[in-house]
Amino acid sequence: MVYLDNSATTKPWxxxxxxxxxxxxxxxxxxxxxxxxxxxxxxLLNKARESVASLLKTKAEEIVFTSGGTEGNNLAxxxxxxxxxxxxxxxxxxTVEHPSVKEAFSQLEAFGFEVTYVSVDREGRVRPEDIEKxxxxxxxxxxxxxxNNEIGTIQPIQEIGERLKKFPKLYFHTDHVxxxxxxxxxxxxxxxxxxxxxGHKFHGVKGTGVLFLKEGTVLxxxxxxxxxEQTYRAGTENVPGITAMAKALRISRQRLATExxxxxxxxxxxxxxxxxxxxxxxxxxxxxxxxxIVNVSFPGLKPEVIIQELTKRDFHLSTKSACxxxxxxxxxxxxxxGLGPARAESAIRASFSFDTAEEEITELLEIFHEIIPExxxxxxxxx
Numbered sequence: 494m495v496y497l498d499n500s501a502t503t504k505p506w507x508x509x510x511x512x513x514x515x516x517x518x519x520x521x522x523x524x525x526x527x528x529x530x531x532x533x534x535x536x537l538l539n540k541a542r543e544s545v546a547s548l549l550k551t552k553a554e555e556i557v558f559t560s561g562g563t564e565g566n567n568l569a570x571x572x573x574x575x576x577x578x579x580x581x582x583x584x585x586x587x588t589v590e591h592p593s594v595k596e597a598f599s600q601l602e603a604f605g606f607e608v609t610y611v612s613v614d615r616e617g618r619v620r621p622e623d624i625e626k627x628x629x630x631x632x633x634x635x636x637x638x639x640x641n642n643e644i645g646t647i648q649p650i651q652e653i654g655e656r657l658k659k660f661p662k663l664y665f666h667t668d669h670v671x672x673x674x675x676x677x678x679x680x681x682x683x684x685x686x687x688x689x690x691x692g693h694k695f696h697g698v699k700g701t702g703v704l705f706l707k708e709g710t711v712l713x714x715x716x717x718x719x720x721x722e723q724t725y726r727a728g729t730e731n732v733p734g735i736t737a738m739a740k741a742l743r744i745s746r747q748r749l750a751t752e753x754x755x756x757x758x759x760x761x762x763x764x765x766x767x768x769x770x771x772x773x774x775x776x777x778x779x780x781x782x783x784x785x786i787v788n789v790s791f792p793g794l795k796p797e798v799i800i801q802e803l804t805k806r807d808f809h810l811s812t813k814s815a816c817x818x819x820x821x822x823x824x825x826x827x828x829x830x831g832l833g834p835a836r837a838e839s840a841i842r843a844s845f846s847f848d849t850a851e852e853e854i855t856e857l858l859e860i861f862h863e864i865i866p867e868x869x870x871x872x873x874x875x876x
Contacts, residue, residue, distance in 0.1 A: 500844035516733035541739040561702035562670040563593040565689030570597040572712030581631030588829035616778040617646035625656040640671035643826040645786030654684030674745035692738030695745040701734040756784035785845040792835035
């Protein structure tokens with residue numbers, strides 16, 4: 494099997510699963526309990542919190558554990574908007590956000606908030622000055638994704654943060670889910686107040702995540718009924734999952750230090766070979782994109798049909814984000830970048846992990862050269 498859908502989820506590493514199993518069996522106590530098993534579980538939880546904080550260059554007190562990216566984004570966006578609604582009801586985001594961000598804003602609009610969606614260029618990148626000029630006196634939150642989940646574009650988060658620091662009452666959130674393992678971000682240098690991370694995107698286990706809350710940031714919790722996670726996220730912490738996530742993040746950062754260049758070369762190899770291929774249109778920018786995502790369109794062909802043909806050969810890619818891949822709508826990101834309906838309706842995504850090998854990419858290209866002309870021939874015959 495060749496698995497190239499790592500932006501949807503990654504396979505947990507063995508040492509990560511071992512950490513999970515050890516924590517689940519030896520530290521099963523409820524970390525909120527006062528007895529010995531509870532205290533031991535709390536100590537392990539705090540150790541994981543310090544580890545994650547160290548890797549993100551934050552304070553342990555700024556780390557709130559969640560169930561993953563969707564919860565983190567919803568908590569950051571709705572929590573901030575609701576907490577500060579008496580000061581203002583205007584919010585800013587972009588047209589290329591993940592569905593968990595986009596739909597959180599849609600719900601807030603239904604509650605009477607006003608949202609400005611800032612457009613992007615043909616590489617899917619927003620201009621910091623376009624964000625800044627939309628800020629008003631009643632704006633309370635700006636949310637911009639760090640690495641686009643569909644085409645891999647890296648947004649200029651640090652420059653946006655620099656421009657927003659002149660508005661001290663405004664909060665800045667970034668969805669860092671696709672960047673956490675592959676494009677590290679200095680949260681304090683970028684003036685970020687809230688940042689979302691998901692464990693299963695970097696070989697942790699599903700159901701784990703982090704919301705970074707800069708010291709002094711206040712928001713309304715979405716869950717009630719407990720004082721866990723500084724009251725921002727009620728509910729018993731997933732100690733084994735959090736322990737595994739901390740280990741996965743540490744290993745990911747170690748592997749990035751030694752393998753970033755190899756991943757970039759792999760991405761460039763795939764992009765350049767696709768650019769030479771008749772009928773292929775690459776949507777991922779040549780420059781300023783993450784090292785693990787390549788998005789390509791084959792105009793005239795249905796992406797789900799290509800995915801099924803690849804699956805028959807045991808190659809596994811995706812159409813767009815996992816949260817919306819079962820929907821047959823065109824790629825909203827490719828559309829927002831102005832690349833046209835034909836490319837938006839036929840986009841597919843290959844996403845690597847640190848374990849992806851060049852041979853796998855070569856084989857993928859060979860399959861593309863085999864199936865795409867044949868599928869185009871069939872489509873032509875049908876017309």
